Amino acid sequence: MIEKSAPRTQEKTHKIRGKVRLREHLMGWLFVGPFGIVFLALLIAPLAYALYLSLFQKKLIGGTSFVFLDNYVKAFTDPSFLSGSWFVIRFSLVSIPLQIIVALALALILDAVTSMFTRFSRLMIFLPYAIPTVIGAVMWGFLYSKSFGPLSDIFGLLGTAPPDFLGSNLIFYGLVNVVTWQWAGYYMIILYAALQGIDPALYEAARMDGAGKWQVALRIKIPLIAPALLLILVFSLIGTLQFFNEPQILRSLAAGTIGPDFTPNMYAYQQAFALANFNYGSAISFALGGIVFVGVYAFLFFTRKRRSFL
């Protein structure tokens, strides 16, 4: 099926096919139109509006004035925005590889070892995906907390002070843990589904050629699920750069540790809703969206896998 329809979508549309019927144009737009309206009204329009707003500044004296790119100059020299951006970049570099390694290892194990127990495990590991990130953060906040968490009990037995994952030294790892717990299972399911799609005859052929289990995993399975790996890499990158929910929730438990400018998104929220500074908030949102878009696009371009995924 794939071979049959792929050339049609990619090549034939270039050429003008005999007579393109008006009816087909109309029907096509009839199906795509409703989504198109939502797309224009709720994606293009807000982006354009944000861009417009971000070019103005509101002052107590003199009202709103056009300042062109001043808000962006301000953002990119604003220590709060820069330190927040640096945090989400560092956080991506640690948490994304960790999530993907955990997910990949689990998917490979659950694909190779089939038993009642692994089937049960697959569901249990996926379970956190069904939990809203806010609730996940609330749960881990309890586990980290000194008053309700088990950490003080466990470390009390060992006679040492419990680690404080809500303190400034460990909050980074505290959040890495929450995010890994939340998403590793979802990524595992996507990779597992991709692994299940591989033709087992390939493994037989590799075994005939003398490949061991590790070689099958490294040389056959992982390369064949590369598109799925790329997909989750892109998703986790987009998700992590707009980090908001977990630090916002844990903030109330870790007041001194997580400031209102902890991530760029939290900073934009603070500027817009706590300080009613909507022009600057829009500029930060737009700058963040732009960075994510360009970053992901560049990443896809350089991995040269763009075609295979999208």
Place this chain on the structure above:
Amino acid sequence: MTSDRSKAGARRRPQRHLPLQVLVGFLVVYFLVPFWWVIVNSSKDAPGLFGGGNTLWFAERIDYFGNLEQLFTYDNGIYGRWILNSTLYALAGGVGATVLAVMAGYGFAKYRFAARRFSFSLVLGALMVPATALVIPTFMMFSEFGLTNTIWAVILPSLLNPFGVYLMHVYARDAVPDEILDAARADGAGEIRTFLQVAFPLMRPAVVTVLLLSAVASWNNYFLPLAMLSDNRLFPVTVGLGLWQGIASANNAGSTSLWSLIIMGALVSVIPLVIAFFTLQRHWRGGLSVGGLR
């Protein structure tokens, strides 16, 4: 297509590697610890919570019903409202986004219309726009129309699901053969009837997946309703519990009862989705592999 593949998977010889299974066992414990903590601690009253007992085991007094009753009566039963709001937002957002995505995905896959390639590349580009970057601009726009602090402020933005369109496009392209559509047309079925009666049944696994993914996304949404809503009777359960947690942490000593409400509230709020995932497993698992396909 998908069913052939899962059959091929099942045909593989079962293999048991004990060390690997033990490793998986440890990880399962890790993934379940927060659930266990919530299940255990939602049974405790305030003295049980703060009495310094074992935090990973039940206290002497197990009082699920008392806590449940408190949860649903506190502040005139505001929690029940939050759950209903979440349900409304998830259903309206999920169904709406799915209908739009199914139609658009089918349209992109099966009709050659003007500006098709250009519009589809716009949709692909939109996959890379972070959802939260739209929240503040959308809020500003909605406030011009007086739409903020209404249910529409949460439902309308949830209708936008470019990933759903992408998934449906891939699935419709591969799973709905043009020949069948042409045959239906030759038999005199109109375009709409062909779509509803011929194409739609073939697309059902992906439809369930997109429905589930968009409903979960709406149910889990926090930033959007947090920004849009100020009336706490319109809050979804995520924003409501976040509010309670903020209040409880702010005056730690005075609000011991609020903590047990939050724990019980967390437990109750996860039950609907856990049930949905378990009962709909068969449907969404086939569809999830679509995104990873070439």
